[in-house]
């Protein structure tokens with residue numbers, strides 16, 4: 001995904017330390033090495049279900065910004081992502097039943113609320129499509145990269161967690177993230193410097209929020 005000469009890959013390289021803290025977090029590393037605390041996994045599952053419900057609204061706001069562009073050719077890609085969130089919500093419900101996690105009884109923890117507030121801020125029409133699509137790309141990429149590492153050769157991921165890891169670590173999801181990266185790169189290449197700066201800030205904010213989300217899952221903070 002990296003090394004293709006675009007701005008997105010350049011940011012991943014410049015901010016390598018933060019990127020790795022988000023994508024090789026002790027929580028996902030513990031899945032990969034088989035030492036994961038299942039109570040933490042269940043906490044992540046319940047919290048992420050709530051996050052994904054908010055993520056649907058975020059993605060709808062990205063789609064709306066896309067439709068307002070003179071060239072709205074990215075619409076199908078975004079719509080595909082939105083449609084797959086419907087499957088994702090069903091998957092969470094099935095998985096929650098499997099792990100006896102009561103989704104109706106969950107309240108969002110503070111790091112999740114903070115992340116959801118960030119997603120809600122994209123309702124503002126002043127936030128550009130470039131910033132929004134870049135944000136969408138990095139949110140999905142953190143999960144793709146994190147979970148792909150749990151199914152790489154040599155993993156000791158518990159069998160009952162492989163389905164979760166394959167959901168985001170699959171080659172198909174990687175391809176989807178690469179298509180988002182190409183869109184983000186094209187938008188960034190045509191954007192004025194202040195918009196590029198805002199997009200880089202959003203990129204870094206996502207990494208921070210993702211680290212907070214994993215921390216919360218590991219320790220209930």
Ligand SMILES: Cc1ncc(CN)c(N)n1
Pocket residue numbers: 048051052055139140142143210213
């Ligand atoms: C916190 C978080 N970040 C990203 C994803 C991937 N859609 C997710 N489900 N949850």
